[in-house]
Amino acid sequence: MTKKFDLNDDSVVVVIGSGAGGGTLGNELSQKGINVVCLEAGKKLSLDDIENDWGAMFGKLSWVDKRQGTGDLLAGLPLWVCKTVGGTTVHWAGASLRFKDHEFRARSKYGEIEGANLLDWPIDPNEMERFYSMAEDKMGTTGTHGIPRLPGNNNFQVMEYGAKAIGYNDVHTGNMSINSQPRDGRPGCHQIGFCMAGCAIGAKWSTLYTEIPKAEATGRFELRSESMVLKINHNKEGKATGVVYVDADGNTHEQKARVVAIAGNSVETPRILLNSESNMFSDGMANSSGQVGKNFMRHMTGTVYGTMPGAVHFDRGTQMAGIVMDESGHDDSRGFAGGYYMQTLPGFGLSAIAGNIGNMSVDSPGKWGRNYTREVVENYKNMAGMWLVGEDMPQEKNGVTLHSSEKDQYGLPIPVVHFEDHPNDVVMRNHAFKAGSAVYQAGGSKKQYQLPPFPSTHNLGTCRMSADARDGVCSSTGATHDISNLFISDGSSFTTGAAANPTLTIVALAIRQAENMSKLLSQNSI
Amino acid sequence: MSNNVSRRTFIQGSATAGVVVSGAGAILANTEEAWALSTEVLSGDTALSILIMARTLYPHDFLGDQYYAEVVANLDEQAKTDSSLVDKLDNGVKELSKVIESDRTYNVPFKDQSSGLQLQNLKRIDGSDFFETVRGATLAGLYGNPRVAALFGWEGSSVEHGGYINRGFNDIGWLPKS
Ligand SMILES: Cc1cc2nc3c(=O)[nH]c(=O)nc-3n(C[C@H](O)[C@H](O)[C@H](O)COP(=O)(O)OP(=O)(O)OC[C@H]3O[C@@H](n4cnc5c(N)ncnc54)[C@H](O)[C@@H]3O)c2cc1C
Ligand code: SF4
Numbered sequence: 103m104t105k106k107f108d109l110n111d112d113s114v115v116v117v118i119g120s121g122a123g124g125g126t127l128g129n130e131l132s133q134k135g136i137n138v139v140c141l142e143a144g145k146k147l148s149l150d151d152i153e154n155d156w157g158a159m160f161g162k163l164s165w166v167d168k169r170q171g172t173g174d175l176l177a178g179l180p181l182w183v184c185k186t187v188g189g190t191t192v193h194w195a196g197a198s199l200r201f202k203d204h205e206f207r208a209r210s211k212y213g214e215i216e217g218a219n220l221l222d223w224p225i226d227p228n229e230m231e232r233f234y235s236m237a238e239d240k241m242g243t244t245g246t247h248g249i250p251r252l253p254g255n256n257n258f259q260v261m262e263y264g265a266k267a268i269g270y271n272d273v274h275t276g277n278m279s280i281n282s283q284p285r286d287g288r289p290g291c292h293q294i295g296f297c298m299a300g301c302a303i304g305a306k307w308s309t310l311y312t313e314i315p316k317a318e319a320t321g322r323f324e325l326r327s328e329s330m331v332l333k334i335n336h337n338k339e340g341k342a343t344g345v346v347y348v349d350a351d352g353n354t355h356e357q358k359a360r361v362v363a364i365a366g367n368s369v370e371t372p373r374i375l376l377n378s379e380s381n382m383f384s385d386g387m388a389n390s391s392g393q394v395g396k397n398f399m400r401h402m403t404g405t406v407y408g409t410m411p412g413a414v415h416f417d418r419g420t421q422m423a424g425i426v427m428d429e430s431g432h433d434d435s436r437g438f439a440g441g442y443y444m445q446t447l448p449g450f451g452l453s454a455i456a457g458n459i460g461n462m463s464v465d466s467p468g469k470w471g472r473n474y475t476r477e478v479v480e481n482y483k484n485m486a487g488m489w490l491v492g493e494d495m496p497q498e499k500n501g502v503t504l505h506s507s508e509k510d511q512y513g514l515p516i517p518v519v520h521f522e523d524h525p526n527d528v529v530m531r532n533h534a535f536k537a538g539s540a541v542y543q544a545g546g547s548k549k550q551y552q553l554p555p556f557p558s559t560h561n562l563g564t565c566r567m568s569a570d571a572r573d574g575v576c577s578s579t580g581a582t583h584d585i586s587n588l589f590i591s592d593g594s595s596f597t598t599g600a601a602a603n604p605t606l607t608i609v610a611l612a613i614r615q616a617e618n619m620s621k622l623l624s625q626n627s628i
Numbered sequence: 629m630s631n632n633v634s635r636r637t638f639i640q641g642s643a644t645a646g647v648v649v650s651g652a653g654a655i656l657a658n659t660e661e662a663w664a665l666s667t668e669v670l671s672g673d674t675a676l677s678i679l680i681m682a683r684t685l686y687p688h689d690f691l692g693d694q695y696y697a698e699v700v701a702n703l704d705e706q707a708k709t710d711s712s713l714v715d716k717l718d719n720g721v722k723e724l725s726k727v728i729e730s731d732r733t734y735n736v737p738f739k740d741q742s743s744g745l746q747l748q749n750l751k752r753i754d755g756s757d758f759f760e761t762v763r764g765a766t767l768a769g770l771y772g773n774p775r776v777a778a779l780f781g782w783e784g785s786s787v788e789h790g791g792y793i794n795r796g797f798n799d800i801g802w803l804p805k806s
Contacts, residue, residue, distance in 0.1 A: 154785035157772070255792075256800040263803050292791030302787040412802035415781060419797030452782040453771035456686070457764075470685040470763060471747075479686065479771070483781025545803065 104318045104325070107139050112358035114139050115619070116345045117365060118331045118374065121189015122608045123592030124365030125309025126240075128325075129317035130616030136623060138323045139357055140314075141347050143330040143366075144186035149311065152300035156451050159299035163192055167510050169369065173500070173522040175558070180519040182557040183367050187327050188310025190367065190559070191605070192300050195422035196280040196307065197445055198243045199602035200234050203227040204432055205440075205493065208598040211432060212439040217524055218495035219397055223597040224569040224578040233610035241279035241307040241609065242286055244423075251275045252282045252291060255419030257446045260410055260486040264541035265426045265444070272427035276445065279307040279606070280420060286312070293419040295448070330512055333378040334362055334387055334588065342387075342588045348512055361619065361628055363580075365592035365612075368398065368561035372502045372594060373517045375565065375575075388565070388582035393575050395503060397496040397566055398519065399599040400558035402440075402527045404490040404535055405447060407459065408542025409481045409549045416448040416487055424488075429537060430601050438529040441601045442492025444538055449487055452479070463551040477549065486542060490534040493601045495524035496563050521558070560604050565594040579618040580611065587628045591615060653704075656697060663694035667704040669714055675700050677721040677738045682766040684746055695776050699769035703762075713761075720758030724749045 107114050117128045120142040128140045144165075153159060163184045171180025184190045204211045206227045209220040238246040245251050252275045254262060265273045280297070283290045291305040304311050317323035328350035335344045335356065344358040364371045372395035376386040386394055424446030431441050449455040456479045460469030467473040500522060504515035523531075531554075539550040567590075568574025571583035574597065576590045591612055593604045600607070622628045654672030656679065657664035667675045682696040707713045724738040727745065738746060753759050770776055774784050786792055 154787050253798060255797045259798065259800050259803055291793075292787075293793040293797040294786050294791035295797070296786070412800070413781065414800065415783070415796065417783060418786075418792040418795070451772075452777040452780050453767050456771045457767045472687055475686050475688055479780065480688065 105137075105321050105323065107137065107324050109355055110358050111137075112343070113137060113360050114357070115361040115363060116141060116357055116359040117363045117591065118345065119189055119365035119367065119370070119592065120187050120309060120314060120325060121184070121365060121367065121592070122191050122309065122605045123612050124363070125188065125191065125313040126609045126612040127363055127365065127591045127616055128323055129309075129313035130613055131620065132317040132320040132323040134616065134620045136322065136620055138317065139359075140323065140325045141329040141331050141345060141357065142187050142325060142327045144184065144189075144327065146187040146325070146327040147192070147310070149302060149304055152302040154294065154296045154299060154302065156299055156454065162186070163300065168508070168516045170505060170508075170516060170518045172518060172520045174555070175519055175521050179557045180521070181369060181561055182559050183561065186310075187314065187325065188308045191308040192310055193298055194306075194308070194605060195297050196278045197422050197425070197603040198238065198241060198277050198279045198606040199443070201227070201230070201600040201602055201607055202431070205598065205600035205602075206230070208440070208493075215439060215495060215526060217497060218526065219498045220496060221566070221568055221573055221597050224567055230610060233614045234606065236613050237606055237610040238277075240312075240613075241606070242281050243277050243279045243606070244275070244282050245277045249285070250282045252278055252280060252420050252423040254424060255293065255446075256414050257416035257419070257448060257486050258424030260408075260414055260545050261424050261426065261444065261446055261488055261541060264543070264545035265428075267544035268540050270426050270428040274425065275423040276425040278420065278423050280423070281305045288312075291420055295417050295419055295421065297421045298450075331366070331374055332512060332514060334374065336380065336382065336387065336585070338382070340382060340585060342585055361587045361589065361623070363589040363591040363615075363619075367592060368564045368594045369502050369517050369519055371590060371592055372564040373504070373514075376502075376504050377514055388575055388584045388588055390584050391568075391572055391574060393566065393573070395564050396498050396501045397563040398501040398521055398561070399494050399496055399563040399596070400521060400555070401560045401562075401599055402442060402490070402492040402494045402530045402534070403555045403560075404531050405487065405553040405556070406490065406535060406538035406542065407449065407455070407485050407487045407551045407553070408539065408545070408547035410484050410486050410542065411546040413483045414486045415483055416485055417451075421448055422446055422489070426541070429534070436533055438526050438533065439495075440493030440526070440530065442490055442530055442534050443601055444534070444541065445489045445491060447487045447489035449485065452482055455479075455482060455485070458553060459551050462553040465549070465551045478551075486545075486547070488538050488541070490531065490538055491560070491601065491603060492530050492534060493599050494527045496566070496598060497522070497524055502564055560593070560599070562593040562596040562599050562604060565590045567595050567597045580615045589615060589619065656700070658693055663692070663697065665697040665701055667700065669707040670700070670704045670717065673737065673739065674717050674721050675704070677724065678703065678717065678762055680739055680746065681724070681750065681762055682770065684743070684750055685763055685766050686770055690779065691776065695770055695773060696766075698773060699766050702769045703765050716758050716761060720753070720756070720762070723753055723758070728752070
């Protein structure tokens with residue numbers, strides 16, 4: 103059934119990346135009768151390859167090609183993302199929240215904030231309603247389309263108790279793209295507890311076993327795994343004409359294309375454009391605004407662990423099925439713009455907790471020694487945990503550039519990723535740390551640990567949408583302002599980050615893009 | 629290997645972790661707890677010193693030395709293919725064997741120091757490359773050992789048991805009813 107396209111077939115849409123953006127776009131296009139070649143750098147795994155072992159799965163799934171982090175980022179591993187068929191949707195936790203209307207209008211709503219490169223999205227929030235609904239249906243998001251919410255695990259119950267005790271109301275097990283009952287040929291969740299190592303039974307939505315096989319079944323979609331894209335070629339009219347990639351055997355090919363759509367996650371997407379420089383495009387493709395690689399956002403994040411008076415066993419059950427929504431609105435009186443969520447998050451195993459609390463939290467009694475083992479490690483089973491995730495400010499100085507000398511295994515300059523918190527991010531994080539700790543204190547916790555961000559999982563904004571071509575890289579459909587047949591199809595296109603975890607919006611925008619692209623193709627305008 | 633077995637017999641009867649040097653490698657054995665560790669690359673002095681260091685970094689009274697010995701075994705395994713690691717560990721132990729007082733510095737092998745002095749010396753080198761290497765190896769080798777982690781409430785792989793859907797994912801009993 104799976105189709106093979108000729109390298110010289112210039113009628114195909116080439117989609118780069120098979121994660122949330124690329125996998126969805128590829129499937130949507132092929133369902134509409136459009137031929138798609140999907141180039142994916144990673145290997146293809148099956149459910150049998152998924153183990154309940156954090157270390158093993160990190161090794162199998164992660165993008166560990168050399169990158170350099172600067173500013174607040176971890177130098178050796180600035181990002182936590184995947185290089186595998188299905189992209190980071192193999193790792194993701196499944197939290198699927200819509201943006202609030204005002205979050206599409208951040209500049210108008212928050213006003214001018216010094217140092218922040220805020221813009222309004224060029225999209226009408228009302229128009230997104232339909233695409234959000236289609237995305238939720240596709241992903242089987244709980245709490246939508248009559249799909250029941252997941253049951254709450256122990257870690258959720260601790261959070262719920264404390265949150266309600268201090269007056270929060272909007273507390274539940276979230277909108278999760280994890281089956282609470284069998285749906286779409288996939289089983290309901292067994293509360294296995296290793297969602298972020300990959301769901302071994304496929305209850306969690308991932309393009310690996312939803313969008314991609316569905317696309318292949320149309321006979322109009324070819325996935326080429328272990329195919330690393332190096333650059334995009336163009337003709338003298340400045341149109342994209344093909345994509346150069348290296349296959350598993352190290353051979354370089356060019357796949358011709360009618361349209362090219364990039365969904366490599368927010369570091370690789372701008373990196374491909376920057377690497378595609380030519381005489382015509384000396385600063386990289388689609389970069390007349392100079393905004394390619396700029397405005398990198400990763401959400402305001404933080405983690406709170408609380409030692410509770412009894413056993414919690416927070417590793418049991420769906421990891422992120424638990425949310426407090428009360429702080430997610432915009433309320434100037436808190437001293438910062440935008441909002442944040444609290445979501446349940448366990449600790450990725452004993453050795454990770456034993457290392458992370460000591461290494462990352464100022465509340466820890468050092469990193470080692472008798473006090474440390476007694477207070478931290480020996481309380482492992484009594485710990486509850488939550489993640490804080492909120493809107494961060496786009497800043498022009500945060501972004502992706504190419505290293506001047508160091509090359510990766512493909513001979514491409516390694517990406518240098520820079521991120522520094524905006525003062526608004528810091529004020530919000532401190533507010534969220536206090537609120538999260540208060541939740542656990544209300545449940546009887548005497549000790550909490552506040553941890554700064556882990557390597558970035560939500561990577562956004564590096565090829566942002568803008569109404570005016572001078573302010574960003576692409577239009578509201580993801581078409582780049584400069585090159586009509588070159589599209590941005592992942593979170594790089596986000597104008598601002600909102601508080602919500604990004605994937606539902608990435609998927610909704612990919613569905614919207616597919617509708618639009620198929621119209622343009624049938625009108626022969628691209 | 630038969631060599632190792634006979635040497636293990638050789639030190640039977642000694643009550644605490646002892647060390648027998650055998651060429652380049654070493655055997656650490658504790659007959660009370662019935663375990664033995666033989667290293668191929670690390671010297672007996674280095675192996676025993678690192679065992680003590682691992683235990684001092686992350687002490688748990690209910691854990692026997694054999695679990696800390698596994699940290700040493702992992703480092704020995706790594707050292708087989710990484711000779712710089714042997715030097716790093718040997719030099720680190722040498723540094724830990726210094727006793728630095730205000731007016732003089734002299735040497736007492738780390739493994740023979742009082743536990744108070746051992747702790748003081750570890751604090752002195754906290755953060756050094758050697759220290760972080762052994763600390764990282766202890767975090768991974770001790771707490772990453774499923775038999776150890778289970779004692780702390782980490783329950784490991786669950787898919788083969790059908791997840792926690794019927795095994796207590798929501799069994800919390802002590803929370804007051806809200
Ligand atoms: C641990 C974890 C938990 C998360 N939990 C949530 C959550 O609960 N909710 C949520 O909304 N989001 C979550 N996320 C984020 C979510 O995974 C991402 O937002 C989403 O997957 C991004 O989609 P994408 O298409 O932009 O990129 P990805 O899904 O990362 O896909 C990009 C793909 O492109 C490929 N690629 C990159 N460069 C090239 C190239 N040059 N050539 C060929 N292929 C290339 C990569 O190998 C990869 O497969 C989580 C992420 C992590 C790491
Ligand atoms: S808890 Fe549910 S979603 Fe998470 S891994 Fe297990 S079955 Fe999959």
